[in-house]
Amino acid sequence: MEQFEGLTPTQTVERVGALLGCPPSSAQVAxxxxxxxPLRPLRDEFLLPRVSQLPPSDQSVADGSADCIYLVGNSLGLQPRLxxxxxxxxxxxxxxxxxxxHTEGCRPWAWAENxxxxxxxxxxxxxxxxxxxxNGLTVNLHLLLLSFYKPTASRHKILLEAKAFPSDHVSTYTAHTYLHCSSFKVLFHIVKKQxxxxxxxxxxxxxxxxREGESIAVVMFPGIQYYxxxxFDMAAITAAGHRKGCYVGFDCAHAAGNALLQLHDWEVDFACWCSYKYLNSGPGGLAGAFIHxxxxxxxxxxxTGWWGHDVNTRFQMNNGKSCIFGPQHLTVVSSRxxxxxxxxxxxxxxxLRRKSVLLTGYLEYLIRLHYTRDPSQPQRAHVAILTPTDPQQRGCQLSLCFSRPIHRVFQELEKRGVACDMREPSVLRVAxxxxxNSFSDVHRFIETLGAALRASSS
Structure with a gap:
């Protein structure tokens, strides 16, 4: 796609339409x-369910033999063929x-992490x-906060955003529970939207x-807000926290494998993430942790534990403290x-990021083209996009709100072989x-969304 280098997604879609002599909304563009x-062959490395294999699908309104429209990799990635x-x-x-x-074969278990x-x-x-x-994401978050959250009389706050994922809130409370022997009451300072x-x-x-930095011990933000x-601008947040003497950490569950991260260069203090979303490790896949x-x-x-011991002396069994620095200290490290x-x-x-910007931009373009609210047609179904329109402020996910009841829209989409994600109270997350995912997937979704909206109004 070098010929479209430097163009916005909208400019790219419209230029392709002009090149092909068809409307930008045409399936020919997709x-x-x-x-x-150039990344199209990667699709063949994954197993894509058919419509008939999805439990909520209804073959009276959808072709059961067709590939489903899988737009829920932000909850569970597809299974790699291998x-x-x-x-x-x-x-x-x-x-x-x-x-x-443990010690033989191409992937010995004893040092599988290597x-x-x-x-x-x-x-x-x-x-x-x-x-x-x-471990899992929440366990790693607990362990990291236990290491970095050290409250004092003057610095004991944890800075969160108002709609952080529940595990972020739970882990910050748990960290203070472990440190309950201190006399300091943990305070959570919440950043709210305008x-x-x-x-x-x-x-x-x-x-x-x-304003509050001198009383903040830890800034704890998501890399990408799940809802x-x-x-978030992780580099700017990290730099601001460090100027005020705070530790800064990120829950990168929705950012790892989705956005371009530079945790070391940004000097982020700690981070953690799961691997079953954009990294496609499957249910129960190991999570990751980072300590600068x-x-x-x-x-x-x-x-500390067994797997934090230097592998060169681990089996000398002398109870010495020959440890290696890093997240390995925290608990078992293993991957096969x-x-x-x-x-x-x-x-x-x-x-991947270049394609993602265009792919999500194409989705945004078609939603705005077909489903923007029209005051002259108050009965017409419309869709609002919560996610920032600036590609630098989002990953591949768009969060959508509907003029129709969200449960009805979601149900009608599932009947038609669309796998996406509904979150209370009113958002459909499409990723x-x-x-x-292909551009044709996006085009099929837009067409299917139209049918779902019509069915939801009847």
Missing amino acids: QYLDLQD ARQYLEEELDKWAQTGVHG NIEQMMADIVGANREEVALM KGEETLRTEDILDVIE TGQL DKHKDTIKPAL LLVWVKVFHKAGMAA PVPLY
Whole structure:
């Protein structure tokens, strides 16, 4: 797509329409963009369910043999085709070699993390020794806060955003529970959106840090807000927090594998993320953690364990303290499913991000074209987009609100083979993932949305 370099998504779509001699809303535009997409072969590396395989689908209104319209990678990524092979290889190794699998074969279990940490570090913009794969997201968040949240009489606040994911709130409370022996009452300072607006302004976040920073111990923000899809300016937030002496950490569950991250260069203090969304590791996939290496002499882990011991002396069993710095201190590090990260490395995050900007921009263009509120037609169904229109302030997700009851719209979409995500009270989260979603998927979704809106009004 080099011929469209420098153009906005709207300019690209309209230029392609003019090139083909058809309206920009035509399916021909989507087909052309798919043919020009250098990442198109990656779709074949994933298993895409058919409409008939989705439990809520209704084959009286949808072709059951067609591929579903899968726009819910922000909740669970598709299964890579090689996942079954990798799992079976490990099961076979266990069956055929038993304990020797710890040290033998192409992926020895005893140091399985060595096969994948560098690749994961590349995805989040970190050094290898700063990253570990372990636990689940919430556990990692607990452990990181235990290490970084050290309240004093003058600095004991935790800065959050008002609609943070519940685990972020729970973990901050839990961190204080563990530290209950202190006499300081933890205070949560909440950044709220402006009246009448759906997302936070960066300047408001920075103003709060500037105003309250000397009493803030930890700034704890998501990389991308799960409900609105807003991508926060992590570099600016980190710099502002550091100017006031705060530690700054991010929950990157919706950012890892979705946005271009530079956790090391931004000097983020700590971060964590899951791997089953944009990283496609499957249900129960290991989460990730990051601690900047500048803290190796200053931050001590709240919990240590076997896997935090230097592998060169781990089996001497002398109970010495030959530890390695980094997230490995915290708990078990293990991974035997390399396939999901390997797919990323075939494309590279920069290429994926370029496609994502255009793919989501195309979705936004068609929604605004077909479903913008028209005051002259008050009965006509319309759709509002909560997510910022600036590509630099979002990942691939658009959060949509409807003039029709959200439950009815969602139900009608599911009947027609659309997999997306409804969140209370009134948002449909739609996420075209550049690894496996196509421009034709987006066009099919817009057409299917029209049918769902008509059915929801009857």
